[in-house]
Amino acid sequence: xxxxxxxxxxxxxxxxxxxxxxxxxxxxxxxxxxxxxxxxxxxxxxxxxxxxxxxxxxxxxxxxxxxxxxxxxxxxxxxxxxxxxxxxxxxxxxxxxxxxxxxxxxxxxxxxxxxxx
Amino acid sequence: xxxxxxxxxxxxxxxxxxxxxxxxxxxxxxxxxxxxxxxxxxxxxxxxxxxxxxxxxxxxxxxxxxxxxxxxxxxxxxxxxxxxxxxxxxxxxxxxxxxxxxxxxxxxxx
Amino acid sequence: xxxxxxxxxxxxxxxxxxxxxxxxxxxxxxxxxxxxxxxxxxxxxxxxxxxxxxxxxxxxxxxxxxxxxxxxxxxxxxxxxxxxxxxxxxxxxxxxxxxxxxxxxxxxxxxxxxxxxxxxxxxxxxxxxxxxxxxxxxxxxxxxxxxxxxxxxxxxxxxxxxxxxxxxxxxxxxxxxxxxxxxxxxxxxxxxxxxxxxxxxxxxxxxxxxxxxxxxxxxxxxxxxxxxxxxxxxxxxxxxxxxxxxxxxxxxxxxxxxxxxxxxxxxxxxxxxxxxxxxxxxxxxxxxxxxxxxxxxxxxxxxxxxxxxxxxxxxxxxxxxxxxxxxxxxxxxxxxxxxxxxxxxxxxxxxxxxxxxxxxxxxxxxxxxxxxxxxxxxxxxxxxxxxxxxxxxxxxxxxxxxxxxxxxxxxx
Numbered sequence: 001x002x003x004x005x006x007x008x009x010x011x012x013x014x015x016x017x018x019x020x021x022x023x024x025x026x027x028x029x030x031x032x033x034x035x036x037x038x039x040x041x042x043x044x045x046x047x048x049x050x051x052x053x054x055x056x057x058x059x060x061x062x063x064x065x066x067x068x069x070x071x072x073x074x075x076x077x078x079x080x081x082x083x084x085x086x087x088x089x090x091x092x093x094x095x096x097x098x099x100x101x102x103x104x105x106x107x108x109x110x111x112x113x114x115x116x117x
Numbered sequence: 118x119x120x121x122x123x124x125x126x127x128x129x130x131x132x133x134x135x136x137x138x139x140x141x142x143x144x145x146x147x148x149x150x151x152x153x154x155x156x157x158x159x160x161x162x163x164x165x166x167x168x169x170x171x172x173x174x175x176x177x178x179x180x181x182x183x184x185x186x187x188x189x190x191x192x193x194x195x196x197x198x199x200x201x202x203x204x205x206x207x208x209x210x211x212x213x214x215x216x217x218x219x220x221x222x223x224x225x226x227x
Numbered sequence: 228x229x230x231x232x233x234x235x236x237x238x239x240x241x242x243x244x245x246x247x248x249x250x251x252x253x254x255x256x257x258x259x260x261x262x263x264x265x266x267x268x269x270x271x272x273x274x275x276x277x278x279x280x281x282x283x284x285x286x287x288x289x290x291x292x293x294x295x296x297x298x299x300x301x302x303x304x305x306x307x308x309x310x311x312x313x314x315x316x317x318x319x320x321x322x323x324x325x326x327x328x329x330x331x332x333x334x335x336x337x338x339x340x341x342x343x344x345x346x347x348x349x350x351x352x353x354x355x356x357x358x359x360x361x362x363x364x365x366x367x368x369x370x371x372x373x374x375x376x377x378x379x380x381x382x383x384x385x386x387x388x389x390x391x392x393x394x395x396x397x398x399x400x401x402x403x404x405x406x407x408x409x410x411x412x413x414x415x416x417x418x419x420x421x422x423x424x425x426x427x428x429x430x431x432x433x434x435x436x437x438x439x440x441x442x443x444x445x446x447x448x449x450x451x452x453x454x455x456x457x458x459x460x461x462x463x464x465x466x467x468x469x470x471x472x473x474x475x476x477x478x479x480x481x482x483x484x485x486x487x488x489x490x491x492x493x494x495x496x497x498x499x500x501x502x503x504x505x506x507x508x509x510x511x512x513x514x515x516x517x518x519x520x521x522x523x524x525x526x527x528x529x530x531x532x533x534x535x536x537x538x539x540x541x542x543x544x545x546x547x548x549x550x551x552x553x554x555x556x557x558x559x560x561x562x563x564x565x566x567x568x569x570x571x572x573x574x575x576x577x578x579x580x581x582x583x584x585x586x587x588x589x590x591x592x593x594x595x596x597x598x599x600x601x602x603x604x605x606x607x608x609x610x611x612x613x614x615x616x617x618x619x620x621x622x623x624x625x626x627x628x629x630x631x632x633x634x635x636x637x638x639x
Contacts, residue, residue: 012428015299015300015304015307016300017296017532018532024534025532025533025534025535026532026534028296028299028530028531028532030304034591049532051531054304057304057305058304058305058308059305062305062308065308065312065492066308069527069530069531070527070533085599087290087291087599088294097441101534103546104533104534104544104545104546106547107545107549108542108543108545110545111353111541111542111545111548112542114357114541114542116357116358116541116542117357117540117542128424139635140407140635140638140639141634141635141636141638142638144481144639145450145483145638146435147479147481148479148480148481148482148483151478151479151480151481152480152482152487152490153345154478155475155478155480155487155490156472156487156490159490159493163496163497163498164493164494164497164501165489165490165493165497165498165501166498166501166502167503168335168337168338169335169336169486169489169505171280171338172334172335172486173335173484173486173487176331176484176486180483180484191307213478213479217479217494222240224405224406224407224408225407225408
């Protein structure tokens, strides 16, 4: 599927894995941001990536639990960064340029201190 | 006063050992005793290393120890522990057969 | 030639890694209590794990979807999160059971303190998983675990009544048994199915397929590894049951610990057999501990979209690395509380089967989705078998907890 083609169902986007322009897994599409409203065209504006995007999708206690495990952050990936959508979402930019996988970049130097890391 | 307390304790102990054991705990006790017999025989026949026999025997003692407080099992578990320590395989085998008979009287077929 | 070696190594790894502490314990208890009459459950459950294992490998190779990523897409965030938490808890308890099994085996071989051996085991496993690449982690435990074949040799050497063994392969139920024996038989049916079809096996196998960068070219390797490897592994588990029926049943032993099961090989092979059995058990349980730990880490990483994989260096996937380290820590802590490995086995068996239907449903759905699978979507055989097993597992999942309670974990 290319940009400009209509996406019929939310499920074609939400909960898909996201890979950046270098083929790195950089998250899952946790929510989709639209603009427009009743009577007006609805447009996808951005993908929300991170447990911060669970609000409204889970009961409050479940969202709290998920944030305890995986943190509370959420990155916003503009729709223009999406290259195509198949069984996964492929981006036309790197994870770093979009603020994705920030935790990996923070933790890497810590783990790298251990031998054989 | 002391005599009354002593009689009360004896009565309680008698009641505990006369109580019916839980079938699951009875099965555990029977198996542990049977395992002890099997281990003794394997060791006597030179089929198992000493470290293995010692460690397994310790496991069996631990298992039986946990069943000491079970209603209806106190007496038989004490006897099994004593026979285990003495390596009296014949006595253990007799104890095992008694436990099997007791299980069968409660409806267990195997 | 290289392809053939890959296939053979894959099969050997599947065989050596098939039997873990749960299968060993339940196979021996089943044989000692019910003779050969539960063999059919091993056979049938093995067909089930082959069906779902092959499906998960095919999905990994073609759609390049690991099970937990598929879980969220097909079941939604809420049900997916519930399954993640439930299955991760089950994986951790199972990992603890395997670590406890390792500690017991080391104590049986070398004497010493159980908790100290548990600590040695977990440290050794952490170092192994940290240093070795994925393929070698799998192969080390799987191939060395082939020492467990001494149980197969023992079963043959004990000259079981083969006609009776063959009759045990036909599905049956002891209609003339009393109420308690019938309930216990039912519990063993559920427990054996759960032990053979543990969810962690699918998570690990499918994630492993992605770790090894499987593509459509590897579909034959997948079919042979699951079909041949799991079948041969199952024969090993059945051999443990058969030997228990010969050795333990006549003398009323219902093995309360993995250590007692070793007596099955002591009878025909003496001290050499015991040495092989202990070595094989150590590697088999160790391999299972690694699989359950990594399965928990894969599940969490895939659910939240973290980069994952042991084919990459630990520093390249920090959150995934922390996940499996924490998983080992939690499992080790459980073992250090002194809970009996057998108790941990019981819990992991019962709660695994409750989680199984939730694990297999997204797999069935995605394997049928031609948009993801193209020409490799499920054919009618895979669908008939897959959905039949699914229904059977759902029934078993409903019966598991009541049967566990009514039979005190198969002891009554």
